Amino acid sequence: MPEIILSINAGSSSVKISVYKTPSDDSKVPTQLAEAVVEGLTAPPAKLKYTRGDEKVKGRELENISSQEDAFRYILDHLTNDKGLSELNHKNDIKFTCHRVVHGGDYSRSQVIDKKTYHQIEDLSDLAPLHNAPALSIVRAVADILPHAKNVAYFDSAYHSTLPDYICTYPINQEVAKKNGLRKYGFHGISYSFIVHAVSTHLNKPVNELNIIALHLGSGASACCINNGKSLDTSMGLTPLAGLPGATRSGSIDPSLMFHFTHTAGKPSRSSTEKMNITQAEEILNKNSGWKSLTGTTDFGKISSSDRDEDQLAFNIFADRISNYTAPYFTKLDGKVDALVFAGGIGEKGGKLRDAVVKGVKCLGFELDAAKNGKDVEDVVTDISADGAKYKTLVVQTDEQLEMARNVLEDRDRFVGKT
Numbered sequence: 001m002p003e004i005i006l007s008i009n010a011g012s013s014s015v016k017i018s019v020y021k022t023p024s025d026d027s028k029v030p031t032q033l034a035e036a037v038v039e040g041l042t043a044p045p046a047k048l049k050y051t052r053g054d055e056k057v058k059g060r061e062l063e064n065i066s067s068q069e070d071a072f073r074y075i076l077d078h079l080t081n082d083k084g085l086s087e088l089n090h091k092n093d094i095k096f097t098c099h100r101v102v103h104g105g106d107y108s109r110s111q112v113i114d115k116k117t118y119h120q121i122e123d124l125s126d127l128a129p130l131h132n133a134p135a136l137s138i139v140r141a142v143a144d145i146l147p148h149a150k151n152v153a154y155f156d157s158a159y160h161s162t163l164p165d166y167i168c169t170y171p172i173n174q175e176v177a178k179k180n181g182l183r184k185y186g187f188h189g190i191s192y193s194f195i196v197h198a199v200s201t202h203l204n205k206p207v208n209e210l211n212i213i214a215l216h217l218g219s220g221a222s223a224c225c226i227n228n229g230k231s232l233d234t235s236m237g238l239t240p241l242a243g244l245p246g247a248t249r250s251g252s253i254d255p256s257l258m259f260h261f262t263h264t265a266g267k268p269s270r271s272s273t274e275k276m277n278i279t280q281a282e283e284i285l286n287k288n289s290g291w292k293s294l295t296g297t298t299d300f301g302k303i304s305s306s307d308r309d310e311d312q313l314a315f316n317i318f319a320d321r322i323s324n325y326t327a328p329y330f331t332k333l334d335g336k337v338d339a340l341v342f343a344g345g346i347g348e349k350g351g352k353l354r355d356a357v358v359k360g361v362k363c364l365g366f367e368l369d370a371a372k373n374g375k376d377v378e379d380v381v382t383d384i385s386a387d388g389a390k391y392k393t394l395v396v397q398t399d400e401q402l403e404m405a406r407n408v409l410e411d412r413d414r415f416v417g418k419t
């Protein structure tokens with residue numbers, strides 16, 4: 001009998017949940033029944049997008065939804081009350097719930113969430129202050145509302161477990177580094193894994209021969225240098241704060257900046273709780289910086305289409321910081337690059353930013369077709385390269401929920417039987 005999988009992606013500004021049915025053959029391809037997204041958690045009011053077959057809701061404004069847990073509870077009610085989604089009229093029909101957990105520490109693959117894994121994920125909450133605690137709030141809500149479902153954690157960091165030592169080691173005292181797990185982990189790995197498989201299908205080239213410079217540009221943004229299908233380098237670090245700026249994050253700055261920003265930087269912030277210790281410095285750099293601090297909005301769509309000086313400055317900063325990774329990753333891949341890939345909300349919808357980024361690497365042989373870049377993308381993979389460009393530029397509509405659901409089918413035997 002088909003089983004129902006609920007795949008939950010708690011991002012820093014959104015919760016995306018897709019519902020799948022397992023196949024009745026052994027094709028390992030789940031069928032999507034519905035997708036619900038609550039977005040704009042950092043730019044209220046939050047909005048609902050819902051798709052089930054031809055049934056579509058777009059941009060319904062929601063009151064009193066301000067956290068990932070609120071969004072989860074709202075979506076679950078919406079799904080179970082949707083008469084057209086008969087497969088989910090009984091909550092007990094849900095067999096697996098997959099959770100995107102951003103920081104998985106040393107875990108290199110998915111885990112059933114039991115008491116031990118729950119606490120390990122909780123212990124990592126300080127290292128992903130916008131993500132792990134909200135994801136766990138959803139895990140607790142699932143345990144409460146859907147006690148029959150098996151909770152499985154998929155880690156953003158797991159894809160980067162292939163980073164070589166000279167890339168993931170920080171040049172600091174190694175005794176302290178090892179004791180406290182202070183190294184580069186990298187994130188957005190579920191998305192990078194989806195991207196690699198989508199590009200492999202599109203180019204008809206095996207995953208283990210693919211070299212990609214991938215840019216996942218959403219509320220959090222990162223770059224990944226993918227060599228033979230594996231992560232060779234990535235811009236995020238010990239936490240998702242490092243590297244590119246984001247909606248509310250500064251990205252990499254001189255580490256000394258904080259000592260000059262405020263003298264109370266090391267003190268606990270007001271949002272520090274029993275479940276997560278966060279200092280004022282971490283709060284400022286994670287929650288009150290990035291596009292929000294420069295422009296007053298976290299909506300990069302608005303920033304891109306505005307001619308206000310502060311919006312243009314934010315846009316130029318983003319294009320410039322991205323260029324700090326594209327060209328170096330090209331050289332790390334020795335110029336053997338199958339594609340430059342744009343993904344994530346901004347990567348998929350931000351034609352103007354793609355244009356600015358690709359102009360910055362024109363000398364390497366990347367060039368866009370303006371008409372293709374100007375259109376809304378509809379397919380999973382869209383080639384937006386100009387005719388005659390030496391290297392391909394692709395837009396991939398990444399789908400972290402589908403990547404997790406597919407993996408449930410692959411890993412089912414490992415999960416079933418465990419509590």
Ligand SMILES: Nc1ncnc2c1ncn2[C@@H]1O[C@H](COP(=O)(O)OP(=O)(O)O)[C@@H](O)[C@H]1O
Pocket residue numbers: 011012013014217218219220247298299300301302304344345346349350351
């Ligand atoms: N037309 C657009 N052009 C550029 N950016 C856009 C556009 N529409 C939405 N975005 C941006 O996409 C980002 C959200 O990306 P997404 O990957 O869904 O976020 P999350 O990190 O929460 O998963 C927001 O910053 C939003 O402003």
Ligand SMILES: CC(=O)OP(=O)(O)O
Pocket residue numbers: 010011012013102156187188218219220221240
């Ligand atoms: C890791 C990360 O920053 O994720 P998101 O972009 O979903 O906030």
Ligand SMILES: [Mg+2]
Pocket residue numbers: 011012218219
């Ligand atoms: Mg995301």
